[in-house]
Amino acid sequence: MKTSDFDYTLPNELIAQSPTEPRDHSRLMVLNRGEDSIEHRRFFDIVDYLHDGDVLVFNDSRVIPARLKGKRVGSGGRVEILLLRRTDNNVWEALTRPARRLQIGAKVEIAGDSLSTDRPGEVILAEVIGVGDGGIRVICFSDETLLLAAGEVPLPPYIHAPLANPERYQTVYARVVGSVAAPTAGLHFTPDLLGEIERKGVRCLFITLHVGLDTFRPVAEDDPHEHTIYQEYGVIDKEVADELSRARREGRRIICVGTTTVRLVEQAARVSQPLRLEPFQGWVDLFILPGHRFRMVDAMVTNFHLPKSTLLMLVTAFGGRGLTDKAYQEAMARRYRFYSFGDAMLVL
Numbered sequence: 100m101k102t103s104d105f106d107y108t109l110p111n112e113l114i115a116q117s118p119t120e121p122r123d124h125s126r127l128m129v130l131n132r133g134e135d136s137i138e139h140r141r142f143f144d145i146v147d148y149l150h151d152g153d154v155l156v157f158n159d160s161r162v163i164p165a166r167l168k169g170k171r172v173g174s175g176g177r178v179e180i181l182l183l184r185r186t187d188n189n190v191w192e193a194l195t196r197p198a199r200r201l202q203i204g205a206k207v208e209i210a211g212d213s214l215s216t217d218r219p220g221e222v223i224l225a226e227v228i229g230v231g232d233g234g235i236r237v238i239c240f241s242d243e244t245l246l247l248a249a250g251e252v253p254l255p256p257y258i259h260a261p262l263a264n265p266e267r268y269q270t271v272y273a274r275v276v277g278s279v280a281a282p283t284a285g286l287h288f289t290p291d292l293l294g295e296i297e298r299k300g301v302r303c304l305f306i307t308l309h310v311g312l313d314t315f316r317p318v319a320e321d322d323p324h325e326h327t328i329y330q331e332y333g334v335i336d337k338e339v340a341d342e343l344s345r346a347r348r349e350g351r352r353i354i355c356v357g358t359t360t361v362r363l364v365e366q367a368a369r370v371s372q373p374l375r376l377e378p379f380q381g382w383v384d385l386f387i388l389p390g391h392r393f394r395m396v397d398a399m400v401t402n403f404h405l406p407k408s409t410l411l412m413l414v415t416a417f418g419g420r421g422l423t424d425k426a427y428q429e430a431m432a433r434r435y436r437f438y439s440f441g442d443a444m445l446v447l
Contacts, residue, residue, distance in 0.1 A: 100389065102318045102326075105415065106406045107427055115440035116260040118267045123292045126435055126442040130418055130426055133447075137426055139433065142287045142443055145400070151300030152351040154343065158282040158360045159305040161273035164250030169209035169225065176200065178207045180225065180238065181253055182246070183279055183312055184332065189243045190228070194312070198234040201227050209249050223249060233316070253279060255439050257405075268439075277309035277332065283439045284357035284400045304342055308333040308363040308383060317407040328386040328409060333363040335379040340367070344376045347395060354398040358410045361396050361417070362387065368394035387413040389420060398447045403430055403437040418446045 119125040127145060129138040140147075149155070165182040178201065181194040195201045210222040223245050229237030240246060252265045262268060270285035272293070297303055312329040320326050335343075343364070346353055355361045365387065367379035376395065386409060399417060404410040415423045426444065435442045 100323060102321055102323050102407050104420075105318075105323075105408070105411050107431075109406070109431065109437055113431060113434065113437050113441075114257050115436035115438060115442075116258055117262075118286065118440045119436070119442075121289060122271075122287050123289045125287050127287075128426060128430060128435065128442070128444045130422055130444060130446045132419060132422060135422060137422075137429060143292055145445060146292070146295055146299060148445060148447065149296060149299055149301050149354075150352070152346075152349075153301045154346045154351060154353050155296065155301055155303050155356060156339075156343070156353065156360050156364060157270070157272060157285055157288075157303065157305050157356045158308050158310075158363070159270070159272050159274050160278040160282060160307050160309050160359075161276045162252055162269055162278045162281050162310075163276050164247055164252050165279040166253040167209050167225075167246070167250045169207040169223075171200070172206040172208055172224075180207070180209075181279065182250070183235070183329075184277075184309065185243075186237070189240045191238055191240065191243070192231065193236055193238050194234050195227075195236045195238075196234075198236065201236055203227055203230060221245060233312075235312075247276075255280065257438060258440065272305065275307045275309075275334075277307075279312075280310045281439065282308070282310055282357045282359045283402045284360075284443060286440070287400075287443050288356075302342065302346075304339045306333070306335045306339055306360065306363055308359040310359055317405060318409060318412075323386075323388055323412060326386065326409070328384055330382040330384045331359070331362075333366065333379060333381070333383045335363065335367050335376070337378045340376045340378045343395065344374065347376070348374050352397040353395055354400065355396050356400045358399075358401055358404075358413045361399055361413060364395045365391075365393060387416050389416045391416045393417065398445070401444050401446065402439065403427065403435060403441050403444065405438065414444075414446070 123143040167180040207225040224241040371377040
């Protein structure tokens with residue numbers, strides 16, 4: 100297996116720059132693994148593929164305003180900080196730009212117009228206290244309570260158009276703050292569609308995985324087995340774990356919305372007994388590649404992902420190489436919209 104096996108060339112005009120309106124009117128490609136078939140529908144048609152007793156699992160993490168802009172103390176040079184995850188009180192791992200100029204001891208002031216608080220003139224002082232791989236810095240902030248007011252919601256680097264309504268980069272059920280990117284498969288659901296799904300007898304469950312760096316970091320190694328996936332924090336509470344266990348024992352389908360949901364459920368399953376999913380709280384570092392044995396997931400909803408990404412590798416592991424490759428080629432031929440604001444895929 101090589102990372103190049105997961106590469107493809109996408110025309111730039113197929114990268115969606117804005118979301119479809121309404122949310123559930125995006126296109127839906129339906130892959131049936133048993134029949135090796137592909138259908139083309141609209142997202143609201145997903146109800147036709149759901150049955151009484153199915154379980155839909157969603158990631159309810161909410162994107163934080165993780166992009167901060169400031170000036171370096173001393174030189175006054177502009178600095179951009181992208182928060183990745185909180186590791187301690189006032190301490191975060193972050194990507195910085197320009198990273199090479201921000202070594203241990205460097206300080207950045209975040210102030211002025213970027214602080215929309217009731218304390219005008221307030222300044223956040225950020226100090227680099229550690230250096231990691233790939234441009235990651237460990238940063239200590241003087242007052243992390245101001246960070247959410249100082250930042251803005253970060254859009255992926257391939258989206259160049261400004262977003263008029265930042266809530267369009269949140270799922271309608273997002274509630275637990277902590278992600279630096281949206282779990283995009285969930286962006287297609289509307290409150291009305293969720294209501295229609297529940298009226299059909301489908302159980303909707305919510306777990307939390309805070310999306311991190313690997314959502315937009317391609318695999319650089321030639322052998323994907325050598326790639327170290329970025330840890331993300333996840334939680335499955337007891338009520339949800341019990342419901343998923345019942346569904347598995349009773350043979351009811353478990354359908355995960357998004358690759359983040361798949362990873363968290365499968366991570367919890369690895370440390371649980373067969374047919375008995377235990378509650379989970381901790382770091383998730385499961386890297387799913389072709390050959391993975393899925394323990395809990397029967398079907399999944401996902402978007403179309405970047406070449407050489409861990410997300411595409413996961414979808415290939417679930418859908419099979421032949422059918423996944425065929426789906427991506429057909430999506431490009433039929434002018435589907437790709438990536439975060441793009442169209443969706445249901446893999447059965």
